Amino acid sequence: MIVFENFAIALRALKANTLRSILTTLGIIIGTGAVIAVVSIIQGLQAMIIGEFQGSGATMIMVFPNRPERGERSVAKPVRLTLEDAEAIATRVPGVARLSPVMQGRATALYADREHGTQVLGVNEYYPDIANQQVERGRFFSTFDLEQRRKVAVIGREVLDELRIAGDPIGKEISLGQQRATVIGVLEKQGQTLGRNRDDLIYVPFPLGLTLFGKAAAEQVSLEIDAQSVEVVEQVQDGVRQLLRQRHGLVAKDKDDFHIFIQDQFLRLLSRFLGGVTAVVAGVVSVSLLVGGIGIMNIMLVSVTERTREIGVRKAVGGRKRDILLQFLIESVSLSLVGGAIGILLGYGLGALVVGVVPYDLPPPKVPIWAVMLAFGFSSIVGVVFGLYPAAKAARLDPIEALRYE
Amino acid sequence: MMSLLSLTDVAKVYRMGPVEVRALDGVSLKIERGEYVAIMGASGSGKSTLMNLLGCLDTPSSGSYVLNGTAVEQLSDEQLAAIRNREIGFVFQTFNLLPRTTALANVELPLIYAGVPRGERRRRALEALDRVGLADRVSHQPNELSGGQRQRVAVARALVNRPSILLADEPTGNLDSKTSEEIMGLFDELHRGGNTVILVTHEAEIAAHAERRIHLRDGKVVDGP
Numbered sequence: 001m002i003v004f005e006n007f008a009i010a011l012r013a014l015k016a017n018t019l020r021s022i023l024t025t026l027g028i029i030i031g032t033g034a035v036i037a038v039v040s041i042i043q044g045l046q047a048m049i050i051g052e053f054q055g056s057g058a059t060m061i062m063v064f065p066n067r068p069e070r071g072e073r074s075v076a077k078p079v080r081l082t083l084e085d086a087e088a089i090a091t092r093v094p095g096v097a098r099l100s101p102v103m104q105g106r107a108t109a110l111y112a113d114r115e116h117g118t119q120v121l122g123v124n125e126y127y128p129d130i131a132n133q134q135v136e137r138g139r140f141f142s143t144f145d146l147e148q149r150r151k152v153a154v155i156g157r158e159v160l161d162e163l164r165i166a167g168d169p170i171g172k173e174i175s176l177g178q179q180r181a182t183v184i185g186v187l188e189k190q191g192q193t194l195g196r197n198r199d200d201l202i203y204v205p206f207p208l209g210l211t212l213f214g215k216a217a218a219e220q221v222s223l224e225i226d227a228q229s230v231e232v233v234e235q236v237q238d239g240v241r242q243l244l245r246q247r248h249g250l251v252a253k254d255k256d257d258f259h260i261f262i263q264d265q266f267l268r269l270l271s272r273f274l275g276g277v278t279a280v281v282a283g284v285v286s287v288s289l290l291v292g293g294i295g296i297m298n299i300m301l302v303s304v305t306e307r308t309r310e311i312g313v314r315k316a317v318g319g320r321k322r323d324i325l326l327q328f329l330i331e332s333v334s335l336s337l338v339g340g341a342i343g344i345l346l347g348y349g350l351g352a353l354v355v356g357v358v359p360y361d362l363p364p365p366k367v368p369i370w371a372v373m374l375a376f377g378f379s380s381i382v383g384v385v386f387g388l389y390p391a392a393k394a395a396r397l398d399p400i401e402a403l404r405y406e
Numbered sequence: 407m408m409s410l411l412s413l414t415d416v417a418k419v420y421r422m423g424p425v426e427v428r429a430l431d432g433v434s435l436k437i438e439r440g441e442y443v444a445i446m447g448a449s450g451s452g453k454s455t456l457m458n459l460l461g462c463l464d465t466p467s468s469g470s471y472v473l474n475g476t477a478v479e480q481l482s483d484e485q486l487a488a489i490r491n492r493e494i495g496f497v498f499q500t501f502n503l504l505p506r507t508t509a510l511a512n513v514e515l516p517l518i519y520a521g522v523p524r525g526e527r528r529r530r531a532l533e534a535l536d537r538v539g540l541a542d543r544v545s546h547q548p549n550e551l552s553g554g555q556r557q558r559v560a561v562a563r564a565l566v567n568r569p570s571i572l573l574a575d576e577p578t579g580n581l582d583s584k585t586s587e588e589i590m591g592l593f594d595e596l597h598r599g600g601n602t603v604i605l606v607t608h609e610a611e612i613a614a615h616a617e618r619r620i621h622l623r624d625g626k627v628v629d630g631p
Contacts, residue, residue, distance in 0.1 A: 005518050016506050313502045316463065317563065318491020318519040320484050399463050403502065 003326065010331035013303070014338070024299040025339030027292025028382065031285045032340045032375040036347025038281045040365035041354060042274050048363035049270060058230050059097070060130065061237055062261040063223040063244070080219045081258060083206070085247060089225065093239035095232035098126040099225045101206055105213040109159060109202060110175035116162035119201040120176065122209015130226045133198070138170040138185035141205050145184075149207045154185040158200040176202065177212050233262055289378060292339065293386035300332050300390035311394050312402030325395040332387025333380050340379030344372055408475065409436040410570060410602055411460065416469035418455050418625075429455040430466070431625035437604065439570075442597040444605045444613035447622035454575070456622065457606045461496060461573050462489045474570050491519050495564030495572045499579035501556045503548040509535060509559045510544040516567040534562040538592060554585035561592060565601075572596065575606045590615050 014021045022029075065081050086101045103122035108115050127133075128140050141152050153176065155169070165172050169183050181204060190198035210218060227236045237260050248257055304311070311324055344367070351365030418430040429452045437443055447453040458464040459471060462478055465486070471478045474493055481489065490496075495516075503512045513531040522530070535544050538558040548556055557577060564572055574593065578586035594615055597603045605616055613619050621628050 012507075309502060310504055313504065314515070314519075315487065316461070316490060316496050316502075317516040318487055318567075320487040320519070322484075323519060400458050403463075403498070 003330070006323070006327045006330045007334070009327055010334045013307075013331055014334060020299065021335060021338070022342075024295050025292065025335055025342070027288055027295045028336050028339030028379055029292075029343040029346060031288035031292055032343030032379060033347040033350060034288065035281065035285045035375055036344050036367055036371060037350040037354065037365075039278060039371040040348060040351035040367045041362065042278060043366040043368055043371075044351075044355070044363040046271065046274055047366055050267065058263055059227040059233060060263055061225040061227060061233065061240065063225070063240060064259055064261070065219065065221070066257050066259060081221045081223055081244075085244060086223055088243060088247060089223065089240055093236055093243055095228050095236040095239065097226045097228045098130050099223060100124045100127040100130055101221050102127070102224055103206065103209045103213060103217050103221050105209075105217050107177040107202075107212060109155075109163060111163040111165055111172065114163045116159060118156075118159055118162075120209065120212065121201060121203050122206045122212070123203055124206050126226075127203065127224070130224050133190065134188040135185040136188040138183070140185055140203070146205045146207065150205065151179060151181045151208055152184045152205065153181040153208075154187060154203040155183055156187045156197075156199040156201045157189045158197065159202055160186055162200075176204070179208065179212055181208065233264075237262055289382050292336070293382040296332050296335055296383065297386040297390060299335075300328060300387055301393070303331070304328065304390050304394040307394075308397065308402045308405040311397050312399050312405065315397070315399035316403060321395040324397075325391045328391035328394045329384065329387050332391065333383030336379040336383035336386075337376065340375050343379075344375050347375075408472075410439040410441075411471070411473045412436040413459075413466075414470045414472075416459065416466045416471060418452075418459065418464070419467040428625050430459070432469070433622075433625070433627055434469075435620060435627060437571075437602065439602055440597075440600055442594075442603045442615070442617045444607060444616035444619045445622065446607060446610075446613050446619055448608060451622040452625040453606050453608075453622050455625075457573065457575050457604075460571070460604065461494050462486050487519075491516055491567060493570045495567070495569040497557070497560050497564050497572065497574040497577045499576035501548070501553075501560045501580070503556055503559055503563075505549070506547055508545050508547055509540060509551070509562075512548070512559055513563045513566050515563060520567055530566055531562070534566040535559070537565065538562045552585075553581050554588055557581060557585075557589050558592065561589070561596075565596070570602060572601055572603045573606070574603070576608075577605065578607075578609075578612055586612070 063081060081101070083101060086099055090096055090099045100123045105120055106117060107120045108117050121127075124146055125141055125143050128135065135154060136157075138154070140154055141150070144150075145152055153174065155163075155174075160169055163174065165174075165183070169186060172183050173180055174183060187199070187203075204212065225236065225240065227233045240260060241256065244258055245254075245256065250257065314324060314327075348365065348367055351367070355362040355365055412435070414434050416430055416433045417428060420427045420429055431452075433452075433456065445453050445456060455464075459466055462473070462481075463486075465471075465479050465481070469479075473489065476489065478486070478489065496502075503509075504515070510528070510531055513534055514527050517527040517530060532541070532544060535541055538561050540555060540558050540562065543551060543555060543559075546555075548559070551559065561572075561577075564574075572593070577593070578589055581589060590612060593603050593605070603616070605612060607613050621630060
């Protein structure tokens, strides 16, 4: 009962000094605001990435060659994943649905007087299914195109726009580095994912990629494998490892000269990274909350002094020490909770603003309930910790002195 | 029958550095239920100290004080607060209302600490305000009221928890003479209604309203002014 009354009293006292109350809680507002802003952006990112992977990525397995370490380069032969490796996996590892070697590089595309630097990926005919990419106009290259080593290209929407190919782009010839290629398809617009612009790229058949980028790029070929189902992903991973070790002539004591990524590992890595970012922000914020708490303690001390007479009156009419203590404690906690609430709203707004302003396709901010609880929890702890001394000071006042106070 | 309050050989000693000040020095007195008493004395006579003791804001250094059957000198801070809440209604010279708080909320204050539920609290506070003639001012804040009205709110606050004693410390000290008469009329009326009223004052004119006058000089009860 008394607690409820004290809440009413505390809120009235804060409302009587609205501006002062808000200025006092600025530290808390900024602290919780920063937490919520960062957490909301990170959570949004995470939700987007996970969502993305759940589309096609759940069955995706990626194999990368390990770069030889510095000292080893002279003795060890350069590690590479070859087309033969890819074929061996496709035919001999059970559970593989589709597989494509991937080679990446940058090249300048030319059409008429227009030129545009872009990313070129050398892949095979299965790649659209693995990467979940659709062709909007024309077609993707076929097994036949690859076997015939035909010089064809499938271009992203942004490449099409940049090169300003007039009319139907299908059948037009573009220059790609030292090579020429015929455009046979245009990709559906995809937007940005995982920091890669999936509209600003060109797919070419793997053999054309090899001629385009040469030997250096061949050492960086990776494999992208689509397993038949989520259940067999680990089985395929083991199969690929065994087969590649065998093919690369590795004995028991040798380490893998490649590494295999499955979505699970990638997500774990990602969430560890994002967790690290969150922890750093939390550290910075705790300093802000500390400063905010000191601000609250300061204003509460002022308030106790200002209201010495009020405290005297309350004691004279029967207010006990603990009533006074509770009143001022509730006041400081309310102060920091209101700060926390404003901070949460502000943080959410800030998150939305950042997402809106930065020139990337960031996902909408997402504020998880635990972050809100945490912000409120910390605010109230700050309120209690820094309100305790002023409240105790108020509770200890001698009523006679307090009533006489001018 | 036992007196409402009785002081026996009460002393209050303050220590100011090496000097001992005996603010009260062997005071014994009894006040019966329903009495109208004025405690008089010049400043420094110890009347404020006596008022603080009677009002249970302070405890005596020695001697005993029994209020309504309770030995006050033994009580803890907490128990003193409960006694003040239940037995004493204070009226101060400077009104001491809470600023920016309506008359009604001011009067409800003792009831909050007494743990009276909201509905009854409101009813009793309105009743007390009606009794001091402020039924039409309940939602005014102190700065919207005249001095006399403020003191009436303070009297209502003192009455609201039906205390054994109304303890008024120079209740007219900040009021003009016409308003003073009104407030004193209110105390006379409350006394006629059965309340025990103790006035602390240095003004003979105010003390004249009481039935009995207790004079203090140098911390002792004396026979006359």
